[in-house]
Amino acid sequence: MIASIRSEWLKLRTTAVPWVLAVIAAAVTGLLIVTVFVNGGRGPAGGPGGGPDQRLGTGAVLHTTQQLRNLAGAGISADLFALLLGVLCVTTEFRHKTVTLSLLVNPHRPRMVAAKIVTTALLSIVLAVILLAVTVTGGGIALSAQGGSFTNLLHQVPAVAPGMIVVFALFGVLGVGVGSLITNQVAALIVCLGWFLIVEQIIQGIWNGTTRWLPTGAAAAAANVTRGRGVHVALFNWWEGSLLMLAYGLAFAFLGSAILMRRDVT
Amino acid sequence: MPAAIEVRGLCKQFGTVKAVVDLDFEVSSGRVTGFLGPNGSGKTTTLRILLGLVSSNAGVATFNGRRYLDLDDPVHHVGSVLEATSFHPTRRAEDHLKTVALAAGIPAGRVAETLELVGLSDVARRRVGKFSLGMRQRLQLATALLGDPEVLILDEPSNGLDPQGIQWLRSFIRHQASLGHAVLVSSHLLAEMEETVDDVVIVSQGRLVLQTTLLDLANRSGSSSGLRIRSPELDRLGSLLEGIPVAYRQVASDTLVIDRATPEWFGPFAAKNQIVLYEVTHERSSLEDVFLDLTQGYEAPVPGAPA
Ligand SMILES: Nc1ncnc2c1ncn2[C@@H]1O[C@H](COP(=O)(O)OP(=O)(O)OP(=O)(O)O)[C@@H](O)[C@H]1O
Numbered sequence: 360m361i362a363s364i365r366s367e368w369l370k371l372r373t374t375a376v377p378w379v380l381a382v383i384a385a386a387v388t389g390l391l392i393v394t395v396f397v398n399g400g401r402g403p404a405g406g407p408g409g410g411p412d413q414r415l416g417t418g419a420v421l422h423t424t425q426q427l428r429n430l431a432g433a434g435i436s437a438d439l440f441a442l443l444l445g446v447l448c449v450t451t452e453f454r455h456k457t458v459t460l461s462l463l464v465n466p467h468r469p470r471m472v473a474a475k476i477v478t479t480a481l482l483s484i485v486l487a488v489i490l491l492a493v494t495v496t497g498g499g500i501a502l503s504a505q506g507g508s509f510t511n512l513l514h515q516v517p518a519v520a521p522g523m524i525v526v527f528a529l530f531g532v533l534g535v536g537v538g539s540l541i542t543n544q545v546a547a548l549i550v551c552l553g554w555f556l557i558v559e560q561i562i563q564g565i566w567n568g569t570t571r572w573l574p575t576g577a578a579a580a581a582a583n584v585t586r587g588r589g590v591h592v593a594l595f596n597w598w599e600g601s602l603l604m605l606a607y608g609l610a611f612a613f614l615g616s617a618i619l620m621r622r623d624v625t
Numbered sequence: 626m627p628a629a630i631e632v633r634g635l636c637k638q639f640g641t642v643k644a645v646v647d648l649d650f651e652v653s654s655g656r657v658t659g660f661l662g663p664n665g666s667g668k669t670t671t672l673r674i675l676l677g678l679v680s681s682n683a684g685v686a687t688f689n690g691r692r693y694l695d696l697d698d699p700v701h702h703v704g705s706v707l708e709a710t711s712f713h714p715t716r717r718a719e720d721h722l723k724t725v726a727l728a729a730g731i732p733a734g735r736v737a738e739t740l741e742l743v744g745l746s747d748v749a750r751r752r753v754g755k756f757s758l759g760m761r762q763r764l765q766l767a768t769a770l771l772g773d774p775e776v777l778i779l780d781e782p783s784n785g786l787d788p789q790g791i792q793w794l795r796s797f798i799r800h801q802a803s804l805g806h807a808v809l810v811s812s813h814l815l816a817e818m819e820e821t822v823d824d825v826v827i828v829s830q831g832r833l834v835l836q837t838t839l840l841d842l843a844n845r846s847g848s849s850s851g852l853r854i855r856s857p858e859l860d861r862l863g864s865l866l867e868g869i870p871v872a873y874r875q876v877a878s879d880t881l882v883i884d885r886a887t888p889e890w891f892g893p894f895a896a897k898n899q900i901v902l903y904e905v906t907h908e909r910s911s912l913e914d915v916f917l918d919l920t921q922g923y924e925a926p927v928p929g930a931p932a
Pocket residue numbers: 623625639640642643644662663664665666667668669670671812813
């Protein structure tokens with residue numbers, strides 16, 4: 360398995376995929392930091408687990424624990440990039456037909472999917488750590504400039520880091536699952552973005568109370584490992600949410616593997 | 626002992642297209658087997674079934690009695706070059722090989738070795754997207770050789786190779802066979818394979834037409850040679866030929882063809898009968914003609930051709 364993971368990582372890093380995703384995710388996180396400051400410490404709008412409204416006047420120094428947590432955990436809003444990493448890890452191989460070679464080396468298809476799941480989960484954790492570093496550095500500099508306390512921000516990292524790591528890893532797993540089910544790259548990307556940006560909003564609008572069962576709701580719950588993102592009565596608790604996310608990811612991966620087993624690679 | 630490659634009763638249907646129909650053949654170690662057939666005759670499909678990439682509807686395809694999917698370390702047993710190129714364009718040649726080496730537990734040194742073997746050492750660090758067709762083909766061969774397999778499956782490997790490349794490929798293939806490896810090479814041109822193969826498996830429309838040795842095929846072509854004779858005295862020649870057991874036919878006002886005749890027989894015959902001759906041509910049908918004959922009638926209709 361370790362050999363397969365190293366091979367998967369080599370395959371990924373010799374494409375633009377992980378680098379482009381990391382750069383865009385870092386840029387998005389940077390923008391969110393700015394948003395946090397402009398909103399005076401309110402969580403980034405739309406991001407899962409946005410904290411309760413604690414709006415201060417614009418330009419006021421962030422100082423409450425919740426404000427600092429929202430700042431430290433701003434990267435969580437870029438969790439969809441872990442999903443994209445998983446999707447691209449699979450669909451790039453189909454797009455360039457390198458899957459033929461991958462299957463010649465390892466003809467056991469579910470094992471190939473499993474290797475991609477583990478690799479993507481690990482890389483997603485690395486992405487979470489990178490984004491944490493971006494928020495701490497960027498947010499820390501901005502905070503210090505306003506006369507806030509960098510140390511206090513640093514102290515909030517242990518509160519938000521576990522949630523981010525869990526959510527990123529789980530989104531990575533889900534991405535591989537979706538990618539192995541929908542191997543066409545463009546179709547898979549459209550389905551993912553369509554689902555998370557449009558369909559989920561519509562479902563939540565029509566059936567109130569479904570939120571906790573949807574992937575975004577489950578992810579938001581999973582992010583609360585340390586209750587670092589505030590408590591949401593409408594959501595599951597963190598481990599329930601994590602299990603639900605994992606169940607989604609594995610369900611797609613199983614379904615994808617089963618269909619892949621029967622698919623002719625021509 | 627089971628054959629290096631064995632195909633038994635193989636069938637594959639894509640929708641309504643019968644790509645492979647009840648196909649049987651064997652490939653022995655230490656020999657080069659040409660897998661020949663016109664476009665769309667099911668060669669690629671058969672090879673992909675062998676390699677576990679495409680499922681079959683019936684039949685078995687095995688290496689030493691085991692399916693590809695059941696081989697413990699497939700790239701150490703079977704090396705393959707398939708038709709559709711599968712490279713990521715931004716990946717460097719070296720890294721392309723390393724992805725396989727890593728996954729299959731092949732030592733890193735082998736990567737440089739195989740690049741050297743196919744003559745790509747100078748471009749090892751170049752991105753494959755910038756490679757020419759022939760360079761890609763060489764890289765595919767290098768990939769197939771990484772695990773030093775005892776069976777090689779090559780689907781139209783000479784695609785895109787220049788004359789030197791084809792020459793090199795021939796000697797490479799012969800060398801592999803001399804090491805005792807089994808080589809199965811597909812092609813739609815027999816002429817291209819004449820100097821390389823020991824055995825031939827000829828397919829058409831997914832069915833086996835003939836499995837035999839190249840020698841036997843060559844004998845068949847020798848036996849179907851004939852003489853083409855141009856003469857102003859065809860009428861007299863014709864009546865003389867009536868008296869002996871040969872088949873002949875007139876093909877133009879002054880030309881006739883005598884089947885299975887040799888100049889050694891016809892020369893004295895014409896002299897004795899004092900026939901004026903303008904031209905005598907010994908026509909040997911080439912291997913290619915035999916191949917065309919064998920696959921004729923099976924041939925897929927050419928799109929746009931008059932029915
Ligand atoms: N994935 C597929 N879906 C549908 N039909 C297919 C598929 N792959 C092959 N076929 C059909 O199966 C038949 C055999 O094709 P195949 O590629 O095996 O022929 P081939 O002998 O390799 O031809 P060529 O010499 O052109 O490479 C053709 O009629 C082809 O259209």
